[in-house]
Amino acid sequence: MATPPGGRPYDGAHQPPGDHSQNRFNFPSAPSRQGAQQPYQQPQPPYDPSYGQPQQPRIQPVQRRAPESAPPTGTHNPLVRPYAMTGGRTRPRYQLAIEALVSTTADPSRMQGQLPEHQRICRLCIEIKSVAEISALLTIPLGVARILVADLAEAGLVAIHQPGGDESAGGQPAVTLLERVLSGLRKL
Amino acid sequence: MVAGGFGVGKTTFVGAVSEINPLRTEAVMTSASAGIDDLTHTGDKTTTTVAMDFGRITLDQDLILYLFGTPGQDRFWFMWDDLVRGAIGAVVLVDTRRLADCFPAVDYFENSGLPFVVALNGFEGHQPYNPEEVREALQIGPDTPIITTDARHRADAKSALITLVEHALMARLR
Numbered sequence: 618m619a620t621p622p623g624g625r626p627y628d629g630a631h632q633p634p635g636d637h638s639q640n641r642f643n644f645p646s647a648p649s650r651q652g653a654q655q656p657y658q659q660p661q662p663p664y665d666p667s668y669g670q671p672q673q674p675r676i677q678p679v680q681r682r683a684p685e686s687a688p689p690t691g692t693h694n695p696l697v698r699p700y701a702m703t704g705g706r707t708r709p710r711y712q713l714a715i716e717a718l719v720s721t722t723a724d725p726s727r728m729q730g731q732l733p734e735h736q737r738i739c740r741l742c743i744e745i746k747s748v749a750e751i752s753a754l755l756t757i758p759l760g761v762a763r764i765l766v767a768d769l770a771e772a773g774l775v776a777i778h779q780p781g782g783d784e785s786a787g788g789q790p791a792v793t794l795l796e797r798v799l800s801g802l803r804k805l
Numbered sequence: 806m807v808a809g810g811f812g813v814g815k816t817t818f819v820g821a822v823s824e825i826n827p828l829r830t831e832a833v834m835t836s837a838s839a840g841i842d843d844l845t846h847t848g849d850k851t852t853t854t855v856a857m858d859f860g861r862i863t864l865d866q867d868l869i870l871y872l873f874g875t876p877g878q879d880r881f882w883f884m885w886d887d888l889v890r891g892a893i894g895a896v897v898l899v900d901t902r903r904l905a906d907c908f909p910a911v912d913y914f915e916n917s918g919l920p921f922v923v924a925l926n927g928f929e930g931h932q933p934y935n936p937e938e939v940r941e942a943l944q945i946g947p948d949t950p951i952i953t954t955d956a957r958h959r960a961d962a963k964s965a966l967i968t969l970v971e972h973a974l975m976a977r978l979r
Contacts, residue, residue: 714891715830716871747871749859753828759857760832780891790893792977798893799970801864805822805963 713748713763714780720745723774734765735774742775806888808875808914809898810906814926814956815874816858818898822962823860823872831856832884855881857888872966875910885913894920894973896965898956901925901934904942911943920973924954924965948976 721742728736737755746754752762769775780790790798807815820827832855858874873892876884895914899907907923914921925932925939934942936951945951950968954961 715873715887716891718869747861747869749830749857749871749873750828750861752830753859756831758832759830762830788890789977790891790973792974795893795970795974795977797868798864798870799967799974801868801870802862802963802967802970805862805864 713766713777715749715759716747716780717766718745718747718778719751719766719769720776720778721774722776727774731772731774732765735769738762738765738769739774806873806875806885806892806895806919807898808885808895808907808910808921809926810900810903810910813898813900813903813906815898818896818924818926818954818956818962818965819858819860819872819874821957821959822862822966824863825861827858827860827874829856829858855884857884882913889917889919892919894922894969896969897921897923898926898954899923899939900928901932901939902928904939907943911945920969920976922950922952922965922969922972924952924956926954926956930955 719738719742721739723739728739731739734755734757738751741751741754748762748766749759751757751766752759755762757765766775766777770777807818809815816827855876857876860872862870862872864870873888875888895910897907897910897914911921911923923936923939923943923945925934925936932953936953939945940947940949940951950972952965952968954965956962
């Protein structure tokens, strides 16, 4: 897999297929959707009764952590289940490639008040890193890393460079990219 | 992608050519929900960790190649599907003493259409079978390159990658 950092910056156009809602990220706390859709307004029973009904997306993002919820310092506790850091979400708001590159754009003063895991990612990505490296270096599961990075991108604290694929060839790497990789390998 | 059976040398191959020591990323899954990916309400079920080793090669100021070794357990296909997206191709490492171990990987890449090369990893420098014998045994078409390699050596790993990218380029231009 090759990811040119200058390839295709995240442009918000990667909504999941089949999602035709105007809310690009199906993100209930986005201001433009206030009042329009509140999927988690009602307390949910542990097992969603709508399970199996195809008209409802089975997994939906939850509201951001409420102020009275567990203090963020708890995320350093190794006993915290991995997905507790993500507020129970198991899907990022948009699909990040495992080799997507992440670089910190925020200055350190903006990291005050962020979750510790978010701060760690920002510190790590001062030098450009892939989502896979963030997961490995911070020993957080890949799925969790994807969600946390997506949060940071949403907040404008990191820039994401998704790998460039050739749209006309079903997302396969473009011929020019293959040629560059080949010439790069030969020069090693 | 670097694929092949358990213990065939995938991480050795990645480490031979990577500029960093191979890193390990893990995905946590419950055995009951593997492939479905919703862990919200499954706290009581046994979780399974799928580990994936990977390396990195900086090819140019603005070009980084990542090498992902596929999870050793072939049943975690969902991880493979994740890796195939955006991948250039795959090196399928083969230990000719355990030829059958590579069948799942070969089948997977033939079905997914991802360009792949078969690399016979000679353990202790031995190559008991030549590539054409292996091609016959694996029923692999004449277009797919079959090469010999030593996953411990950088030059061999690099050469296998070059063969793969050449093959992927040919497949695109065909």
